[in-house]
Amino acid sequence: MPARNPSFDLVVFGATSFVGRILTERLVGRIGVDGDVSWAIAGRSADKLEQVATETGADVERIVADAADADAMASLARSTRVVASTVGPYALYGSELVAAVTAAGTDYCDLTGEPQWMRAMIDAHEGDAVDSGARIVHACGFDSIPSDLGVWFTQQQAIERFGAPCTSIALRVKAMKGGASGGTIASGLNLIEEARSDPALRKILGNPYALAPDGMREGPKQPNVGRPQRDAASGQWAAPFIMAATNTRVVQRSHALLGRPWGDDFEYDEAMLVGDGPMGAVRGSVVAGGMAAFAGMAAFGPTRKLLGTFLPDPGEGPSPEAQEAGFYDLRLYGETADGRTIVTKVTGDRDPGYGSTAKMLAESALAFLDLPAADVAGGFWTPATAFGDRLIDRLVEHAGLTFDVLEPE
Known part of the structure; x- marks a missing residue:
């Protein structure tokens, strides 16, 4: 893999969705907009992204990208160290992004509770994720x-x-x-x-x-x-x-x-x-x-x-x-x-499904930033196998669990 120089630590894809707005607002309170973590919000509508930024105080960069556009997903994946996706149903709208983060070696977490789609993504991309170093963790909300x-x-x-x-x-x-x-x-x-x-x-x-x-x-x-x-x-x-x-x-x-x-x-x-x-x-x-x-x-x-x-x-x-x-x-x-x-x-x-889920996804995404590749290599993991006690500590301290x-x- 060639050396990567991403512009952001974290991108929230689907910031205009219901839970995406909650997540965005949560991150504003959790890490601010001009702190040590550089982040952006992304979605398919520039107008809706602007509205979310105004309503939540997320004065961060906005990225317009459609989940069905493979080139846009590839560009988004290359731009950041971590993607947190709230764009569901993932079986309909999530596959291009998982392919993109796998190819780019970008860490990724989402909120899916769709086992049929998780199985399809594991079968399609596990080997490539191991090779690229991308660490992919599905089900980072109340599921599961x-x-x-x-x-x-x-x-x-x-x-x-x-x-x-x-x-x-x-x-x-x-x-x-x-x-x-x-x-x-x-x-x-x-x-x-x-x-x-x-x-x-x-x-x-x-x-x-x-x-x-x-x-x-x-x-x-x-x-x-x-x-x-x-x-x-x-x-x-x-x-x-x-x-x-x-x-x-x-x-x-x-x-x-x-x-x-x-x-x-x-x-x-x-x-x-x-x-x-x-x-x-x-x-x-x-x-x-x-x-x-x-x-x-x-x-x-x-x-x-x-x-x-x-x-x-x-x-x-x-x-x-x-x-x-x-x-x-x-x-x-x-x-x-x-x-x-x-x-x-x-x-x-x-x-459980929204207020708490947004906090759990936020902590999962931020946990990647402190997770050495030597500890967890590329591949498809679960919350327990990727983060274990690290995430429990974060959830207790910051997420109300x-x-x-x-x-x-």
């Missing part, structure tokens, strides 16, 4: 940092206390408050549409090891909470968690990239806690039924159009007040091979 780093944290704590890792971990959503943006909904609808017409894709989506490196995409059957059930880990009723299909795949990729140190039979699953007693069972049925109804409506054209009449459009999302009022409280229940148990907690102080051990005390 709390899960991936929560498991990492739990395992480090188990090893410290017990001298052995957990062979099973169950993440349970104890409480959560927050809304969804139109961009996230559009990504989910696109995934359902792709899967409806592609049996091979449905097979990939059904494989819990789908994101593992080639040659490691098989393993023991994984637990899956697909219906309301009494939860052995917590003792409460549990219901399906909509983000589990992405988060579990990311965690299993982390485990594979690490060399499967937690055992070839390591089990991981996610679910929502919905309470105890008869009302817990009722709430679980309501959650599961609602998810099934949404998926069914989204799978067919006429009902998908009907959904569009009352769901937010891309660019829309929770108000600033709703973002600040949001939060999440996740519990991880781990058990070692000899039956010892550990319970940890991960919390966030903002709406906590990571704590509840049991044993």
Whole structure:
């Protein structure tokens, strides 16, 4: 690779999107506009970029670039050390940029929760990223940092206390408050549409090891909470968690990239806690039924159009007040091979999908700037395998997250 002399440390691509605006405003408060980190905002509309700059105070350079323009993406990738992308659905708008950063040797992070697209990017570009030195980390928002780093944290704590890792971990959503943006909904609808017409894709989506490196995409059957059930880990009723299909795949990729140190039979699953007693069972049925109804409506054209009449459009999302009022409280229940148990907690102080996600993406992007190539080489990584404790420390100090051990005390 020829020597690079990028103009910027960081470029936010998609600054005019809903979460891109939040991220831009976050960076203004976090690193300023004329500090040690040089950065720019990018998007396809000069007018909208100007509006974002004015509204957020981001008096930084504006780069006009369209996600579908390969030459523009190549120029953007060469201009910076790190790209943070909020342009989704990534399966529709993200591929040219990943190809560009791979070729340029530029570090990259995003917010995708689309496992089919992550798999396609890994398969298409892993070798080139290793060669160029580009470090690519998908899923740097609520998909899937709390899960991936929560498991990492739990395992480090188990090893410290017990001298052995957990062979099973169950993440349970104890409480959560927050809304969804139109961009996230559009990504989910696109995934359902792709899967409806592609049996091979449905097979990939059904494989819990789908994101593992080639040659490691098989393993023991994984637990899956697909219906309301009494939860052995917590003792409460549990219901399906909509983000589990992405988060579990990311965690299993982390485990594979690490060399499967937690055992070839390591089990991981996610679910929502919905309470105890008869009302817990009722709430679980309501959650599961609602998810099934949404998926069914989204799978067919006429009902998908009907959904569009009352769901937010891309660019829309929770108000600033709703973002600040949001939060999440996740519990991880781990058990070692000899039956010892550990319970940890991960919390966030903002709406999970937007207020907290923007802070997580900001810290992920900034973490690249202090990440020596000697420590993490080029390739496709996960939040845990790229950053590990480095990112946990950043999230605790700057992003309103906590990571704590509840049991044993």
